[in-house]
Amino acid sequence: MTVSRRNFLKISGMAGAVFSLGFYVPKHGEGAKIVKAAEAENFGVEMNAWIHIDTSGKVTIFSHRAEMGQGVYQAIPQMVAEELEVNLDEVNIVFAKGDQKKYGNQITGGSSTVRGSYKNLLNLSATAREMLIQAAAANWNVAKADCYAEAGHVIHKPSGKKANYGELVVDASKLETPKNVVLKKRSEYKLIGKPMLRQDTKLKTNGTATFGLDKQIPGMLYAAVERNPRLRGKVKSFDDSAARKIPGVKYVVKTRMGVFNTYREGVAVVADSTWAALQGKKALKVVWDDSGFEHLSTDEIYKRQREALQTQEGLSFKKQGDPAAIIAQAPKKLDVMYETPYQYHSCMEPLNCVAHYQPDKLEIWGPIQAPDWVQDYISKEMNIPREKVIVNMTFLGGGFGRKAFMDYPHEASVISKEVGAPIQVIWTREDDATQGPYRPGITYRCEGVVDNGEISAFKVKLAGQNVSHWQGGKKDAPNRSASEGFLKPYFDTIKNLSIQDVPFETPIPTMWWRSVYASTNGFAYESFLDELAVEAGKDPLTFRREHLKEERLNKLIDKMEDVSGWKNRKAKEGYGTAITECFASTVGQVVKVSRTADGKLKIDHVWAVMDCGWYVNPDTIKAQIEGSIVMALGAATHHQVTFKDGIPVDKNFYSYQLPRITDIPPIDIYIMENDADAGGVGEPGLPAFAPALTNAIFDLTGKRIRKLPFDMATV
Amino acid sequence: MAIIKCNINGREQSLDVDPQMPLLWAIRDVVGLKGTKYGCGVAQCGACTVHLNGEAVRSCVTKVSRISGQKVVTIEGLSANNDHPVQRAWQEIDVPQCGYCHSGQIMSAAVLLRENPNPTDEDIDTAMAGNICRCGTYLRIRKAIHLAAGMDRKVGRNE
Numbered sequence: 001m002t003v004s005r006r007n008f009l010k011i012s013g014m015a016g017a018v019f020s021l022g023f024y025v026p027k028h029g030e031g032a033k034i035v036k037a038a039e040a041e042n043f044g045v046e047m048n049a050w051i052h053i054d055t056s057g058k059v060t061i062f063s064h065r066a067e068m069g070q071g072v073y074q075a076i077p078q079m080v081a082e083e084l085e086v087n088l089d090e091v092n093i094v095f096a097k098g099d100q101k102k103y104g105n106q107i108t109g110g111s112s113t114v115r116g117s118y119k120n121l122l123n124l125s126a127t128a129r130e131m132l133i134q135a136a137a138a139n140w141n142v143a144k145a146d147c148y149a150e151a152g153h154v155i156h157k158p159s160g161k162k163a164n165y166g167e168l169v170v171d172a173s174k175l176e177t178p179k180n181v182v183l184k185k186r187s188e189y190k191l192i193g194k195p196m197l198r199q200d201t202k203l204k205t206n207g208t209a210t211f212g213l214d215k216q217i218p219g220m221l222y223a224a225v226e227r228n229p230r231l232r233g234k235v236k237s238f239d240d241s242a243a244r245k246i247p248g249v250k251y252v253v254k255t256r257m258g259v260f261n262t263y264r265e266g267v268a269v270v271a272d273s274t275w276a277a278l279q280g281k282k283a284l285k286v287v288w289d290d291s292g293f294e295h296l297s298t299d300e301i302y303k304r305q306r307e308a309l310q311t312q313e314g315l316s317f318k319k320q321g322d323p324a325a326i327i328a329q330a331p332k333k334l335d336v337m338y339e340t341p342y343q344y345h346s347c348m349e350p351l352n353c354v355a356h357y358q359p360d361k362l363e364i365w366g367p368i369q370a371p372d373w374v375q376d377y378i379s380k381e382m383n384i385p386r387e388k389v390i391v392n393m394t395f396l397g398g399g400f401g402r403k404a405f406m407d408y409p410h411e412a413s414v415i416s417k418e419v420g421a422p423i424q425v426i427w428t429r430e431d432d433a434t435q436g437p438y439r440p441g442i443t444y445r446c447e448g449v450v451d452n453g454e455i456s457a458f459k460v461k462l463a464g465q466n467v468s469h470w471q472g473g474k475k476d477a478p479n480r481s482a483s484e485g486f487l488k489p490y491f492d493t494i495k496n497l498s499i500q501d502v503p504f505e506t507p508i509p510t511m512w513w514r515s516v517y518a519s520t521n522g523f524a525y526e527s528f529l530d531e532l533a534v535e536a537g538k539d540p541l542t543f544r545r546e547h548l549k550e551e552r553l554n555k556l557i558d559k560m561e562d563v564s565g566w567k568n569r570k571a572k573e574g575y576g577t578a579i580t581e582c583f584a585s586t587v588g589q590v591v592k593v594s595r596t597a598d599g600k601l602k603i604d605h606v607w608a609v610m611d612c613g614w615y616v617n618p619d620t621i622k623a624q625i626e627g628s629i630v631m632a633l634g635a636a637t638h639h640q641v642t643f644k645d646g647i648p649v650d651k652n653f654y655s656y657q658l659p660r661i662t663d664i665p666p667i668d669i670y671i672m673e674n675d676a677d678a679g680g681v682g683e684p685g686l687p688a689f690a691p692a693l694t695n696a697i698f699d700l701t702g703k704r705i706r707k708l709p710f711d712m713a714t715v
Numbered sequence: 716m717a718i719i720k721c722n723i724n725g726r727e728q729s730l731d732v733d734p735q736m737p738l739l740w741a742i743r744d745v746v747g748l749k750g751t752k753y754g755c756g757v758a759q760c761g762a763c764t765v766h767l768n769g770e771a772v773r774s775c776v777t778k779v780s781r782i783s784g785q786k787v788v789t790i791e792g793l794s795a796n797n798d799h800p801v802q803r804a805w806q807e808i809d810v811p812q813c814g815y816c817h818s819g820q821i822m823s824a825a826v827l828l829r830e831n832p833n834p835t836d837e838d839i840d841t842a843m844a845g846n847i848c849r850c851g852t853y854l855r856i857r858k859a860i861h862l863a864a865g866m867d868r869k870v871g872r873n874e
Contacts, residue, residue: 068813069811069812069813069814069850070812071812197806197807197809198809198811200811200814201805201806201809201810201811201814202797202806203814204811204814204817205797205802205805205806205811205817205821206750206790206791206793206794206797206802207748207749207750207751207789207790207791207818208750208791209814210749211752211814211815213749213752213753214749216747216749222744247716247733248733273736273740273744273745274740274743274744274753275733275736275737275740275744276733346849347813347815347849348752348754348760348762348813348815348816348847348848348849348850349752349754349813349815350753350754395813395814396813397752397813397814397815397816398813398815398849398850399813400849426753428756429754429755429756429757619809623809623812623852623855624812626851626852626854626855627812627850627851627852628851629851630850630851630853631849631851652755652756652757652759653755653757653759653760653847654757654759658847658849659851659853660844660846660847660853661839661840661843661844661846661848661853661856661857662840662841662844664851664853664854666854667854
């Protein structure tokens with residue numbers, strides 16, 4: 001997409017003249033600048049979003065981010081409609097194609113879409129509104145101050161004259177772009193902060209939402225790929241004689257895709273139906289060359305992590321005071337290990353991608369979290385000019401970090417080029433489950449001393465794969481996410497503290513998984529705090545409060561105590577808590593457990609309190625936290641990726657058991673009200689659940705669970 | 716290959732397909748209705764649920780030969796205007812997040828409510844346990860089914 005007005009018309013299907021405003025963020029620390037489409041070519045870089053209004057008054061906003069369930073499809077129009085003064089259902093959202101030069105970083109991750117763009121989007125929308133008001137005032141020859149905007153119209157208050165935005169767009173687009181427009185106060189919001197129904201729901205109740213796997217283009221063939229089962233490596237030879245005999249199979253070709261710094265090869269069967277391609281894949285006989293790939297098993301991975309933590313000091317992530325000296329001299333200290341598993345993203349929509357390679361361009365459609373990365377990567381890998389690689393985002397049937405990776409679009413592109421036809425690659429559930437990348441499994445060694453009810457020494461070492469290495473992260477630097485999840489204000493009160501990363505590598509490809517390192521760190525840090533509280537003889541929430549000297553956090557703890565009945569707990573009820581920070585939001589959770597009459601452990605209730613500062617849609621926030629808790633429940637008590645001889649063991653849902661409706665406890669969610677900057681929403685609800693649960697189980701049973709996942713039935 | 720005659724969403728179809736092909740791929744690739752989803756291929760997740768003569772079946776493990784002369788309803792055919800009580804309840808509660816599993820969830824829920832117009836939480840859990848939602852919308856699914864049950868009674872609809 002170029003930034004000329006003609007092209008906007010073509011792409012967004014709008015009629016007549018269009019008033020287009022966009023914003024770009026200058027390179028060096030200045031605030032966003034708002035520009036008209038006609039002027040945009042002067043800047044040409046990092047246009048993050050555009051608002052277009054056509055002569056019928058129709059509003060279209062280009063979103064540079066993906067919709068994978070987290071609600072951006074709702075949040076962006078809700079923000080735009082508020083300041084632009086239009087009805088929510090008049091705002092149409094269109095997903096932009098991948099283009100980092102125009103939109104800046106497009107990766108939908110780090111719970112960053114709203115918090116990264118809301119100030120600019122509000123400003124953009126208010127600027128458009130002011131220009132429309134100004135155009136109307138000039139037309140009517142009245143004072144601008146006597147005019148206001150409402151529901152897609154400008155109204156002259158004294159006379160009651162009224163003009164639709166569509167009538168004003170031509171004049172508005174000729175005006176100077178005003179600077180420093182006044183934004184609404186929170187108390188003036190009509191839409192923001194209110195629970196609003198999502199715009200995409202209706203598409204998702206009658207089968208009309210187009211996910212990646214639903215994309216179809218003329219002449220498209222279907223491909224299924226047999227890949228090296230050991231996560232990396234090459235094809236030595238293959239026998240496709242049986243595959244080629246299956247009716248509908250058209251081609252069998254060797255293919256490959258980038259997996260971080262290496263390539264994984266496979267054999268693709270291309271057919272006229274998905275079914276024929278899948279049968280052809282089954283009929284292949286492939287001999288693999290995985291020399292140089294260590295055939296690791298899960299037991300060996302964790303044995304090595306434990307040994308490393310017992311014998312090595314790591315790269316220092318943070319050090320203050322001298323915890324080691326205090327620990328060495330203390331009459332009593334805690335020294336425990338926590339273990340978290342490798343996890344699979346398990347999106348309901350398995351990976352897939354449509355690619356159409358032509359001599360002059362390559363076009364891709366798929367459930368893609370980072371279209372700009374795909375464009376950039378494939379341009380380099382396949383030696384095609386960047387602007388000739390067109391990447392389209394469909395709806396994503398889940399993402400959770402996995403669909404931010406470039407392997408599957410790369411592979412689809414290679415196959416399309418090889419066979420000279422548009423193709424759709426479908427990953428079976430087994431492919432999706434067994435081929436990574438995965439969340440890394442991590443072991444933590446936590447040592448600590450309490451003195452007079454306070455933490456006098458706190459030393460944490462972690463050993464686990466560093467996800468940033470695939471992006472070129474330095475191997476002699478500690479994992480920059482080593483304390484992700486842990487509340488920063490603890491650094492102010494725990495004077496003797498160290499956090500170290502003991503380097504640990506395997507050939508298993510690893511990748512972000514919802515809430516990333518907070519999802520594992522949170523379990524270690526918040527379990528250990530609980531152990532220290534018990535050691536200090538203090539109530540776990542009181543103990544945390546005493547170490548968190550920040551008003552915002554104390555209010556959060558007040559709310560947690562209040563809603564959960566923490567202080568009025570009864571006998572035979574186990575209460576556990578955890579508070580984690582993740583992507584600029586803090587979530588505190590309280591879990592209540594008990595035993596049923598027949599002795600089974602049961603989760604009675606979960607209370608979650610979210611502090612994400614300024615927010616758009618409380619119903620979306622609640623949905624995201626509910627979902628995060630369910631995902632955390634699965635990762636804590638149901639499933640893990642295990643490896644045997646270098647191959648992932650569980651291949652489908654019959655053994656990789658996800659939580660089902662029968663597993664879900666009642667969940668109540670509360671949102672703190674304050675004027676702090678917006679934090680993330682999609683991920684921060686996840687990390688606190690597992691430690692709150694295991695802390696509750698300790699409270700009820702005296703059993704300390706230090707290894708995830710665990711089986712509720714056997715505690 | 717064989718010709719399979721059947722009725723899908725009220726329309727007579729004559730499908731020239733491998734009779735071993737799962738109904739899922741016949742619906743998606745041959746008929747071109749993409750609302751029914753592939754999730755696992757082994758009847759573990761329920762994303763592919765359709766109605767075969769009014770019963771909920773997993774189309775990923777149902778051979779297309781089995782539907783010869785039978786009636787199939789997919790999510791596209793559940794109602795004319797996206798207004799079956801289950802669909803309306805899903806919209807009112809804003810159940811979906813990513814939305815991928817919800818064609819199957821809705822098709823399962825529609826059969827549950829026909830069989831049991833006033834289900835308890837336990838009834839819902841039993842009937843819906845075969846449908847996985849990775850986004851974790853289960854609490855809203857339960858709430859929406861109760862809401863749809865109320866709508867059913869109100870309009871006397873019981874299909």
